[in-house]
Amino acid sequence: MTVPSISITMTGSGGSGVMTAGNLLLEAAGRAGWFGLMTRSAGPQIRGGEAAAMLRLSSEPVLSHKDRYEILLGIDWKNADRFATEIPLDGDSIVLGDGEPPKVFSEAAGQQFQVDLQKIAKGIKGGRPNMVALGVAAALVGLPESSVAQVVEKALKRKGDEAVSAGKEALRAGMEAAAHLPRFDQLTVDAENPDPLAVDNPSNPRWNISGNEACGLGAVRGGTRFVAAYPITPATEVLEWLAPALPKLGGALVQAEDELASVNQIIGGSFGGTPSLTATSGPGLALMMESIGLAVASETPIVVVNVMRGGPSTGIPTKSEQSDLNIALYGLHGDAPHLVLAPLSIADCIFTTQWTVALAEKLQTAAILLSDQALGQTRTIIPQQEDAGIVAEREVPTVLEDGYERYAVTDSGVSPMAVPGQPGGQYTADGLEHTPTGMPSSKADDHHKQMDKRLRKLTDFDFGDNWAVVEGDEDAETAVLTWGSSYGAASEALAELRAEGQKARLIAMRLLSPAQPERLAEALQGISKLLVVEQSHGGQFYRYLRAYYDLDADVKSMAVPGPLAIRPSDVRKTLTEWS
Amino acid sequence: MVTTTEHIASTGGFEDSTAGSGSCPAMAPKDYKSGVKPVWCPGCGDYGVLLSLTKTLAELQLQPEKVSVISGIGCSSRIPAYLKTYGFHGVHGRSLALATGLKVSRPDQTVIVASGDGDGFSIGGNHFLHACRRNVDLTYIVMDNQLYGMTKGQASPTSAPDWEKGKLTPGGTGINPFHPLVVGLASGANFIARVSGTDANGAVPILKEAIEHPGFSLVHILSPCITYNRDQLAWKKMVRPAPVEATTDPARAARRLMTDDNLNLGVLYKGDRKPYQPTLEPSINEVRELEGQFVV
Ligand SMILES: Cc1ncc(C[n+]2csc(CCOP(=O)(O)OP(=O)(O)O)c2C)c(N)n1
Ligand code: SF4
Ligand SMILES: [Mg+2]
Secondary structure, X not given: OOOOEEEEEEEEOOOOOHHHHHHHHHHHHHHXXXXXXXXXXXXXXXXXXXXXXXXEEEOOOOOOOOOOOOEEEEOOOOOHHHHXXXXXXXXXXXXXXXXXXXXXXXXXXXXXXXXXXXXXXXXXXXXOHHHHHHHXXXXXXXXXHHHXXXXXXXXXXXXXXXXXXXXXXXXXXXXXXXXXXXXXXXXXXXXXXXXXXXXXXXXXXXXXXXXXXXXXXXXXXXXXXXXXXOOOOOXXXXXXXXXXXXXXXXXXXXXXXXXXXXXXXXXXXXXXOOOEEEEEOHHHHHHHHHHHHHHHHOOOOEEEEEEEOEOXXXXXXXXXXOOOHHHHHHOOOOOOOOEEEOOOOHHHHHHHHHHHHHHHHHHOOEEEEEEEHHHHOEEEEEEOOOOOOOOOEEEEEOOOOOOOOOOOOOOOOOOOOOOOOOOOOOOEEEOOOEOOOOOEOOOHHHHHHHHHHHHHHHHOOOOHHHHEEEEEOOOOOEEEEEEHHHHHHXXXXXXXXXXXXXXXXXXXXXXXXXXXXXXXXXXXXXXXXXXXXXXXXXXXXXXXXXXXXXXXXXXXXXXXXXXXXXXXXXXXXXXXXXX | OOOOEEEEEOOOOOOOOOOOOOOOOOOOHHHHEOOOOOOOOOOOOHHHHHHHHHHHHHHHXXXXXXXXXXXXXXXXXXXXXXXXXXXXXXXXXXXHHHHHHHHHHOOOOEEEEEEEHHHHHHHOHHHHHHHHHHOOOOEEEEEEOOEEOOOOOEEOOOOOOOOOOOOOOXXXXXXXXXXXXXXXXXXXXXEEEEEEOOOHHHHHHHHHHHHHOOOOEEXXXXXXXXOOOHXXXXXXXXXXXXXXXXXXXXXXXXXXXXXXXXXXXXXXXEOOOOOOOOOOOOOOOOHHHHHHHHEO
């Protein structure tokens, strides 16, 4: 089924309040019972500068943006042409706002309208053009004034009554100014119940959350109580959410001096018995590599959330790409088996982070979680997400006698890990190869046994059904195989094709390491054509699949680098043209 | 051997897993030794440091399970395995960071960080600055032999500029040595002392005071490398007790340390800055209580 939706972008230069307007529109859509996404795009300026709030409002939760925007609304048009490639328009689109839009937009769109946002705002005491624009946008998409007014009130309350009434007045003026403009009626509001989230209907709570906040929530749900980190775009919001949350839960976040420090601090925290995590992006992950190997060798559980951005080097800090797969899988020196996972959507950032924390603790190893800018810095309206109830459980010895072996060679490969403070459990954790008691050793036998156990504990573990999402037709012969955030566009593309009567299957992998060849073979039963979709230039995922899996099908790689998001139509087109 | 294991949820955070081990018999220095045979060359100064540490721990009567010794890489950094405490022999240069994470999340542990002049002041230099500045309640002992022992005798940040035996700097480094105590003071270390690694009796009371002093304590230990610079054996005869009492005034300490010739032993500076330590007291019971902020 294809989901009815409306896509709208608002642009404005520094101080225009375009992001506020976008956030309020999203929140109001949530109040009216809709769902949606909002991605922000900004110019290179640190503060101010041109920005675009790109929204898709929908009747069901959605995972990706559409192929084009129906509405482009400029609070002003300064430098807005910089966003041209990110905001595709067509003959059915309208472009409107204050002043003359850049040619790229007016030539692409079917209709153009002038709305004097500035002038209207000037006529209202304390009125601001962004609130007028919010009113225009609300009217175009068919949101009831009551829903929008409520979110305006919530947002402006702390600025005082005057600000609230000015905001509401500007909102109404915007809605009136849009009276003569075309309406988009893809989405409807229940006239009986225009605000389904109001007090009388608390059974249907809806959340407004970003992927980075979702990672933070998943971390604490999983039991993380210590975080050390160094700020980096686009991961910082994970930390900004955790910084006030952890102390409330009896935990702590330390702002470290660099990523070498943050990863070692969390190894220390975890050694002390506390589930510990850091969040970073590519440059920080690269700095952490040596010590992630220490966590692997010393069997100290840690979680590194890596919110990917365009690379290599400083790359494109504010834009998404799935190009850190290689370093996450292969960046450690030596044979260093570890976990690599990726969330598939914003909502899934909660579950997958929680699961990753639990896995790292259970398997006493390092886990790298590959989120990305597209998930992390996008906000979405989704149903309230229940706690999956997966909690960190570390195997700790309860009775300690002489000769405790921290690195005992067990069948499962996991050895009970004493916690400082436990009498008789004293051991020295070591990155040097060691004997079962932890004594440094360069003997072949010790090295082989310890390497085997560190590998075995991952490869013999039953990860269950959460390794991937498999959806679509059991009798399909064509499948799309993808991972992480590319799931969103792929899923929508396949839903469209299936709605048109075609048979197709989608497999989106959450668990990348250790590889799950048997599970994938099962998921690919009956498939003769397989399209591998990823957002990288080098086809990193495709090559990984070739290395670890027998793909018994005709395989095609669709590897598209950032910074533009992969859209559902890209996947459709590749599939349709492939014959 | 472990006889029972159980999966225990480790989400609760930080409680001491072993409260109430009852009254314990008095601990002797040898009770802090693990019995693992050190890899050090015979005559290495680090043996004396190990002895000083076991004596200090016995003086303090600290239960071995309540102490963690954290190190990086180098001859000096091998020390944790020789002690019967908890230990972590991590990667080169990052011991202070690892120890910070441990202490902040487990303030009940006594955390000692062991390092060398290379580990601590070269590759780990940035962490040194920020550990002093952050002032977590750690005791940082740096065994200075003015060279890299483990990699077979290269110059270190504390080598004399005209030391010509460093294998990568045949004509000497020609660079002024790093002065860890001056840098430590300027960065905010809360306790600064120097001891001789070869004089355990002299070192023990100072190490004891360093461990007991709140905040970040820096102890510079002259620990000769007999293999790559035998001249350091003469340190034993050259060192002297510092001619004046420890000061609590950072300006005076700065003047003294700037003119210090590396041979004054004793406590040189004692500060009273508040240590960095999050409270770790929960104010809510459940994660669920944080979730209201997401509701539309
Ligand atoms: C990242 C990294 N670089 C280089 C080394 C090699 N290395 C090991 S110990 C050491 C120097 C140790 O010097 P110091 O801390 O003074 O210890 P000492 O052996 O003198 O006690 C070096 C360079 C390493 N282990 N890791
Ligand atoms: S090389 Fe020097 S520092 Fe290393 S063990 Fe031998 S004497 Fe000690
Ligand atoms: Mg040295």
